Amino acid sequence: MDKGAKLGLYIIGLVIMVLIVVEIAKPKPVNWKDSYTSFDKIPLGCYVLREELNEFPNQVQDVDVNITNNPYLQDSTKRQSLIMINNYFYFDETETNALLDFVARGNDVFISGMNISGYLNDTLKIDIQRAYGNTMATNILNTLSNRQIAKDSVHFTTVVENSMISSIDTLQTVALGYTQDLTKDDEEVELNFVKIPFGNQKGAFYLHTNPYAFSNYHILNGNKAYASSALSYILDNDIIWDNYYKAGRRVVTTPLRYVLQQDALKWAIYTAIISLIIFIIFRGKRTQRIIPVIQPLENTSLEFTKTIGSLYFQHKDYTNIIQKKIIYFLEYIRTNFYLNTLELNKKFVENLAVKSGKSLEETKDIIHYIQYLNNKAIHTEQDLVDLNTKIERFLNS
Structure with missing residues (x-):
């Protein structure tokens, strides 16, 4: 290889290194994707809330499997509370039966989601209605009906969507909280937090339609009291934290996918690929002869x-x-x-x-x-x- 070719390779290598350093050094944009997982520190993750639960004296168990395979839901020796927070939920018949059986034994289930649908809604006779709007510029007031914790009601001015409970069984359902969209002229007050007792063992479902309230963003921006008060109904029991029904749940199915999720490994493989391409270009021009194009025989x-x-x-x-x-x-x-x-x-x-x-x-x-x-x-x-x-x-x- 002559001096000119070597100099060209050095220049190309230097340019690649500079691009890599610039890419690594530049600030990363804020990730506003829905996650609600306990390990995500992005604005709409639940890392802060999960860490706060460790401060309570009761035991907290993290579960990464679906409801039907959850071993803790089968434990009948103690009262437990299952916490499920995500942007939406759909429960099929099998999952609904598992939840109903869990609550019928005297346990509690706290579900917070903008959209909750499936067989569970039919059983509890409840409907959820979501108001589609601008996620980043909504003016929502969430209030708590209990006088002792009503002071913890919160006014969300950013990063929230409005979702309400439009239909309930008035004989069974207890209103715990309300939502009000202040951007509308009528400023109508709607239910967004209810308790639905189920079974004869004092178990209950707690359905809440504003999962944003439990995200890192709002807990770290002065709205911690609202999340704490909303969860206060179920924190006397041992806690089961759901990590399966999450929009940000990580599903690694191949080694390559894991590699691309790690910044260091990702840039290492990119550098290797680019280097290999450069080697092929410069080395191939000297040793590779033109391969003639042979047309395949036509199938007549x-x-x-x-x-x-x-x-x-x-x-x-x-x-x-x-x-x-x-x-x-x-x-x-x-x-x-x-x-x-x-x-x-x-x-x-x-x-x-x-x-x-x-x-x-x-x-x-x-x-x-x-x-x-x-x-x-x-x-x-x-x-x-x-x-x-x-x-x-x-x-x-």
Whole structure:
């Protein structure tokens, strides 16, 4: 390699290093994605809240599996409270039954989400309505109905969406909190926090429609008291913290995905790839000869088949075409269903119906028609059309 080529490589390497340093040194933009996980320190994570729960004397368990596989929900020796916070929830029938069984044994479930749907809503006779708007510039007032903690009501001016409980079972549901959109002229007050007792063991569901209140952003910006007061209904029990039903739950399925999530490993693999590309460009120009383009042989079997078919049809040799179609159809049966086609008897028809998944009547119809054509000396165009229709229907239905 001459001095000019070496100098060029050095310059390219220096430029790459400068770009990497600039990329690493520049400030990262704020990540405003919904997360609500206990390990995310971004504004809409729940790292701060999860750390605050450690200050309570009761035991706190983190669970990374769904409700039906949660071992702590099966513990009947003590009262527990399950905390679930996310932007939305959908509970299927199995998950709903697991929650209902957990609460029926005297435990509590606290669910905070802008949208809660599924079988649980039907059972508890509750509907959630979400007001779609500007997430970053909403003017929402959340109040608590209990006089002792009403002072902890909070006025959200940023980073919140309004969601309310539009329908409840008035005989069972207890109102715990309200929401009010101050950007609207009517300033209508709606429910956004309720208690729904369930079972005979004093267990209850606590449904709350403002998960933003429990995020790092609001707890660190003076709204900690509201989150604490909302959770005060269930903090007397041991806590089960859900880390599964989260928008920001990390799902690592491949080693490469893990590598790209780590900044150091990500830049290491990028540098290696760029270096490899540069090596190939400069080294390949000296040693790699031009590879000639060889056009693949054109497949003309379809055109040939069409030509032969047209030739037969123009000569109106229907008998010959019918015989070939029968031969190809029987070959298809032998190849795909492994049946002997020498004798097209009743046993053959029954076996073909079972293996092909077609009805016995449909199978019997096409086989009898083939036998009819085999015994016929002269065939017409209609015979050919009918045979083709039956075969196409049998193969494609």
